[in-house]
Amino acid sequence: MKELRFTLNGGELAVHVRDDERLLDVLRERFGQLGTKEGCGKGECGACTVLIDGRVVNACLTLALEVEGCEVLTVEGLAGPGGTLSPVQQAFVDHGGIQCGFCTPGMILSAHALLVQRPDPTDDEIRVALAGNLCRCTGYVQIVESVRRAAQALADDLSEEPPAPDGTKEAGSADPAARATKEVGSV
Numbered sequence: 001m002k003e004l005r006f007t008l009n010g011g012e013l014a015v016h017v018r019d020d021e022r023l024l025d026v027l028r029e030r031f032g033q034l035g036t037k038e039g040c041g042k043g044e045c046g047a048c049t050v051l052i053d054g055r056v057v058n059a060c061l062t063l064a065l066e067v068e069g070c071e072v073l074t075v076e077g078l079a080g081p082g083g084t085l086s087p088v089q090q091a092f093v094d095h096g097g098i099q100c101g102f103c104t105p106g107m108i109l110s111a112h113a114l115l116v117q118r119p120d121p122t123d124d125e126i127r128v129a130l131a132g133n134l135c136r137c138t139g140y141v142q143i144v145e146s147v148r149r150a151a152q153a154l155a156d157d158l159s160e161e162p163p164a165p166d167g168t169k170e171a172g173s174a175d176p177a178a179r180a181t182k183e184v185g186s187v
């Protein structure tokens with residue numbers, strides 16, 4: 001067993017893991033992050049998607065020891081204070097992007113990562129970003145619409161931000177990527 005130190009959803013953690021232990025198992029069994037699901041176990045379905053230092057990664061293919069010193073974000077880490085849904089999570093609820101829910105956490109994390117990088121993506125960019133996530137329920141129309149609406153909600157939130165006391169906009173507020181990152185903490 002080796003000690004592993006990493007940040008999970010903003011909190012620093014230390015845990016002892018075996019050399020062959022997958023990140024997926026550590027997240028689910030040790031830390032109760034049940035939104036990270038095992039679908040195929042081969043990195044093909046995206047049900048186990050997490051963000052590691054802001055990169056979309058399949059937790060089923062990642063050894064736990066590979067996240068030493070990294071920041072890991074699961075779907076549980078997107079929620080705000082008191083469990084308030086993030087704009088991406090809320091858009092999926094509001095626009096039918098969550099059919100049975102099995103693929104939803106991975107879809108939401110992939111969408112979040114996209115919106116941090118591309119605040120106003122095209123439909124093609126959305127589809128490319130979600131290509132590693134399989135859904136057997138929706139046919140993807142509602143999922144793409146949910147991502148589009150999340151981007152719009154983030155942009156609308158920016159335009160409604162009150163000015164700082166000196167009358168200027170808050171630093172970085174004009175940047176939707178900064179806003180998306182601010183919403184969830186460091187990605």
